[in-house]
Amino acid sequence: MKRKTGILLVAGLALTLAALGLQSSHTRPKAGSLFSWNRTAVSAEGIEAVLTVNEQLPLTQLFQEFPLEMLREKTEVQRFVSQLHTQGIDCYALMGDATWALHEQAEEVLSRLILVADYNETSSASQRLRGVVLDIEPYLLPQWDTEDRLTLLQDYADQMVIYYKQAKALNLEVVICLPYWYDQDYAEALEQLISEACDQAAIMNYNRHDEAGQLVREVEYAQHSHKTLIAIYEFIAPGKHGLESNNTYHDASLDELRQAWAGLQEQFPQGKIYPGYHYLEEVQAFLQRQ
Template identity: 25%
Template structure:
């Protein structure tokens, strides 16, 4: 009997950590590191090994033009090779769209709608010409209208309606392609505090976005799980609505330096992060709407866990 009680106690102590480890984990991977993985098999293998060490199950890999290059259009064989490698290791690859370099926040404006649709068309055309084990598993787009200079109290409803119209166009283009890869945006948690009417329905922006897409990656940038102004408190409305309509929410977390400190796990240690992640998983792990975590971003997360990428320009070379 004493042995049984000791076993039960041990299970209780390790259960939260075990639950956190079971949650799906993704990483936003932006232009330069994405292209480095595509162009160098050595870099790709090292990155994929890192993802496996850290239980990352999905990579959001940049898939648009950057610095005069557009390999998803001009050198698709690079994506084919990388996605094959990732799939062989059990790692999914989502096409990451949206870029500071391209100023894609403008895509919510009607005059830039063609560019927004072309962004997704490149991925759909790539997938149509790729073998099953070489195809993207999904799409994540990061288009943030609040980055526009014209964002203010007077214009925000117009710009958010532009985001919703752009989103509807992207989803319609996916349907027309006959493909079924899931598409979802990076979405700020505070969009659940803005209500507007769109297509005859008055809802929060967050609810409209969840209705229109397959999932959302919620930019829930806080460094503690519980209490006021926390990861769980800011995700609650989106989780409740996603459960109601049968969609998923991936909880986005930040690892890069920034102000105020509460926005990021930067400056904390990995064990402290895992404790907070375990609390989120403990609260949401059994809910259908919970899609795990996505980390911002690849290089920042690697620095955080003290396992920097060999080609990271911020980390000095070892002597």
């Protein structure tokens, strides 16, 4: 059941959004998206790190976490986003917390969306953030192991639809992060999340044994609702965050990564599916090892 947050939306912020330039190739990944959780990346050194990755793994989107005060002050973010824009890379504000799956946190989420919209309103076209990335993982909540998971996930999906409507009223695009396994037991909620709660769905496709097979339903939902799908590759070392060797490309070669992406392109030649890389420091270290 959908809930009203009781909050007035700030709407009508007219933004000029740059068009995505998508580069295709069968020998290396299509232009993709890079996650960056390092708040210090918003610097000259951070820009260089992103551009270094871009040389070997072409990018059209950077998902960057920003300190709230930095968004309020604006100057550093404007300089950072403008530099990315000259390289054809759109920037999104990366944010998220597992508790945001609950309607009790709706006001906090809306305040974040309004903050990004306010930043855009007082920035030039080349300095604007294209949208937000909502990385909200309800399965990390204590309730996941103590309550009805199906109900919890459905409530989360309903809440995400509300966030999406609020963001669109503020002229912000929305990318949501989803695990690859929702289709196993929560297909109805998954379809709602892809079709009604985002412009792009970034799938944490962290199982190298069947990368194409575990995306079939997600691609189907995305194609039906004309949404873009991002297949995220992990680069964190095995042993961290519960990752095993089959969950990450940390110890793989660049050729293996490119072959994996070529395989997805062959499986879904008509799909709007692009690669994503998690995350900046780990990807940079991976490329340095090649």
